[in-house]
Amino acid sequence: MTDSTTDPKAASIRDFDAIPETALAWHRAGRRAALATVIQTWGSAPRRTGAQLAISGDGEIEGSVSGGCVEGAVITEALEALDEGKSRELEFGVSDDDAFAVGLACGGTIRVLVEPVGSALPEALLAELCEARAARTPVAYLVDLDSQARALAYDGHETAFRMDRSGFAPESRTFVAIHNPPLRLLVVGAVHIAQALLPMARIAGYDPVLIDPRGAFGSEARFPGETILDDWPDEAVTKLGLDTRTALVLLTHDPKLDDPAIEAALRSKVFYIGALGSTRTHAKRVARLSEAGFTEAEIALIHGPIGLDIGASGPAEIAVSILAEMTRVLRKGA
Template sequence: MPAPPIWRGHLIGELMTTARSSANSGLQRFDAIPEQALAWHRAGQGAALATVVETWGSAPRRTGSQLVVAGDGRIEGSVSGGCVEGAVILAAQDAIADGGHQILEFGVSDEDAFAVGLACGGTIRILVEPVGGSLSETTLADLVAARAERRAVSYVVDLDTGAGRLDAEGHTDRKRMDRSGVEEDGKTFVAVHNPPLRLIAVGAVHITQALVPMARIAGYDPVIIDPRGAFASPERFPDEVLIDDWPDEAIAAIGLDARCAVVLLTHDPKIDDPALETALRSQCFYIGALGSSRTHAKRITRMQDAGFDAPTLARIHGPIGLDIGAAGPAEIAVSIIAEMTAVLRGRQA
């Protein structure tokens, strides 16, 4: 794998373009199923999207999980962790041939499910949509464009007719919770497509070395910012996106939105404070700052002097992380990830 880029302060124009590409790389790393479906369809290979629309019991994949199947049988993604993929692939190829959607259901009482290995005590219901058939190429292309532009959208489909559409404004609770599912009418399925989560870590320190891999596992696309080249080095952070620049300029170039978490870890006000001011003016869902209660009190005073009011300053989580008695970089990183998750999901941290 080639070494990741390190961006320098004098290359801000390049940074803005490359950082946006980096944001999309998180989507590629974690979930590029709609993009792959569109690519295979446009290449003339045929494609169908399979989506988990309902689960009961101990089904291995959550609602909204997707698998894309090409006309030649190639697949990307998963709807069951391997239990029923074989049957879904066959159904998808039939759907590609006839253009109609299908609803598949597998469960412990279904002999077909046992034949393909679903013996885990769960039941899953799967929607199969052929691209260019029940799922129009235009709708899929619009979805892919929204994802590339980090715009949250819902894909709403009538399970009876197979007719689907995009909704950019509604289903705010579902979007906040990343919760796809069937509506109360029993026939309308809403698939939530949020932008990939992004972690902006200011300070390439020991805690960051533990935090970034954990964040990646949790579904975040991490970016590490530190103007100190000795800290932000590929040797210390192999295969990670590193920005060697002042954080406020780097963050302004990347852009912050409601799917971003910003953590300040340098203990150095001249590095952390400009980044903090930028974060406080944004819609990022989480802001955390390392330091003791005394350090945080001084930070609050500096931010008050900078003109921020009490409700805005209440957004800062400091000392950072849940109070789990953390006693080292790895445990502190666990506490930070836990607090970020609680805030993202609207729970009391």
């Protein structure tokens, strides 16, 4: 195995922010901690709704909710909230003339919720949230700003999960913070399309892993700095795990390599399966999977021929079409 990290699973979480985990660690170490979360924005704001900042009782911080004077004010309020043991709702309105000084690109308003860990935000609830994140389980953190009730939800809020969008539940004062695992792309087949697709996917927010047991194809020289597994594809995808934040792309044209990985993916909850090949090649694939016992509805989950029909010519444009189709399925559903 050629790998830019020491553990292929670690690669899938290396860009995952650790703000809740940091706050929990500080609290358990006796340093006290508060979590500040952007709960609403209007106009211009450099951080999206759901962005978080962890503040320790001795003033150490990790993360960001804005910048400039806004962030400094949030830290001051968080330290006071720790002493008081109660959560606080903060609102900062900024004119266009003053926006740059407080970390906003132009005029706007942000609202921030500050929650001391252990008093407002129960330690056990934060620990469960962190456990779900570590297990790559999508989870929503719900807080009713009127009653101060807090809970975790593992289902419901389908649109919010799909869109990675935290915000208030309709017609309520319940804030829903979405905690999705990082997006991951598993590519079977170290071919020219993969050379273009992997860096594009990384720019789009995916953590890519390349799988190919053929050493001459999946080499460091051809894919410098990439995570490469030289296992058989079905073994590799099982090792990595297949979940709702994973896309699987198959580029080998070889049924011995593609089919076992497809079968594993069809038994999982991956959000996207795409397989390279002509309409005739895909028809043969469908026939093989039918003989293997998969239903018509299950087989229909495979996008083949892969990618949006944009008239792509050459590996780079095919990679664009694949990434575009993955995005459409992720954000709009199959």
